[in-house]
Amino acid sequence: MTTVAAYAAPAAKAPLERTTIERRAVREHDVLIDIKFAGICHSDIHQVREGWGEAIFPMVPGHEIAGIVSEVGPGVTKFAVGDRVGVGCMVDSCRECDNCKAGQEQYCASGNIGTYNGMGKDGEPxxxxxxxxxxxxxxxxxxxxxxxxxxxxxxxxxxGITTYSPLKHWNAGPGKKVAVVGMGGLGHMAVKLAHALGAEVTVLSQSLRKKDDGLKLGADHYYATSDPATFEQLAGTFDLIVSTVSAPLDFGAYLGLLRTDGALVNVGAPEEPVSLNLFSLLGGRKTLAGSMIGGIRETQEMLDFCAEHGIGAEIELISASEVNEAYERVLASDVRYRFVIDTATI
Known part of the structure; x- marks a missing residue:
């Protein structure tokens, strides 16, 4: 066991505070990573505040991890000390179900083991x-x-992977018209990735406040959803709409923006149930779908794609002591576009 400093929520809805946690000793196939940076995802806030249901406390959030390998187990073959590495939303899965064998560990039939707020196979959180x-x-x-x-x-x-996966699955590319709903942490990555894949990209945001940013990051068009004329003007336009917002949408209105056989894919997860009139789907053989992160193989593909195209997140680097303030700013949409903690400040 190794004792390390961390920021944790001691209870649901409680502010995060500095503490210490235990990390297991490096086993045969383990990699010890010195974390250099950790992104703040809206998912962290949902889980710290139990917006998605009962959670495990104390909770150390963070599933956007970048760092350097400092030790490897004797059986490790993929990484060496000094390598630049990352860890995403999961740290294990059953590895035996059809989904895991197909490289889609995020859809593990037994449930993947989350990087935080999960229980490992050893029974430890x-x-x-x-x-x-x-x-x-x-x-x-x-x-x-x-x-x-x-x-x-x-x-x-x-x-990155949460938006890359549906863009690839629904064949975003040249000749396809893709809309991104929301211009936040996920949305700005969807714009960059859809543009790099060759699609014609439109941002649908509540206002035009971030229009200049959206166009700079690769959007071809930018519309305000607060203007009813947007839904009239763009009716029947898109092959694919990726919704990155974690608030309920008027699905009828957004489905009306799809072409025949178009798909509206949700990667944001509202805390409350949503409603749908099925006639919105029947006319035009449309699809309402969801997508969750990506498997390990696809995540590596995404990272390689980003390196090839010079894509990184637009970030605001903060110290660990600013994390509670950052949470409030995320909720107020006051970040362009992802807070990242410099873990040297923990």
Whole structure:
């Protein structure tokens, strides 16, 4: 066991505070990572505040982790001391179900083991990236290419793969019209990735406040959803809409923006149930879908793609002591576009 400093929520809805946690000793196939940067995801706030249901406390959030390998177990073959690596939203899975065997560990039939707010196979709770170090099985560690700065790479481990996976699955690319709903932590990555994949990209945001940013990051068009004329003007336009917002949408209105056989894919997860009139789907054979992160293989593909295209997250680097303020600013949409903790400040 190794004792490391971390920031944790001692109870639901409680402010995060500095503490210490225990990391397991490095086992045969484990990698010990000195965490350099940890992104703040809206998911962290949902879970710290039990917005998605009962959680495990104390909780050390953080599943956008970038760092350097400092030790490897004797059986490790994929990584060496000094390697630049990342850890995303999961640290293990059953590895035996059809989904795991297909490289889709995020959809493990038994449920993947979350990087935090989860229970490991050893029966111990998992603790995330708001900490100095983490120990992870090599099969759930990603290599971060040299072409991406570590601080800008951290958010790719959730925001990047969460948007890359549906864009790839629904064939975003040349000749396709893609809309991104929301211009936040996930949304700005969706814009960058859809543009790099060759799609014609439109941002649908509540206002035009971030229009200049959206166009700079790769959007071809930018519309305000607070203007009813937007839904009239863009009716029947898109092949794919990726919703990154964690608030309920008027699904009828957004489905009306799809072409025949178009898909509206949700990667944001509202805390409350949503309603839907099925006639919104029947006319035009449309699809309402969801998507959750990506498997390890696809996450590595995404990182390599980002390095090839010079893509990193737009970040605001903060000290660990600013984390509670950062949470409030995320809720107020006052970040452009991802807070990243410099873990040297923990």
């Amino acid at each position: 998992t603790y995330g990236g708001y900490s100095e170090k983490i120990v992870v099985d090599e099969d759930f560690v990603l290599g971060i290419p040299e072409g991406i700065a570590l601080d800008e790479a951290a958010p790719l481990l959730c925001a």
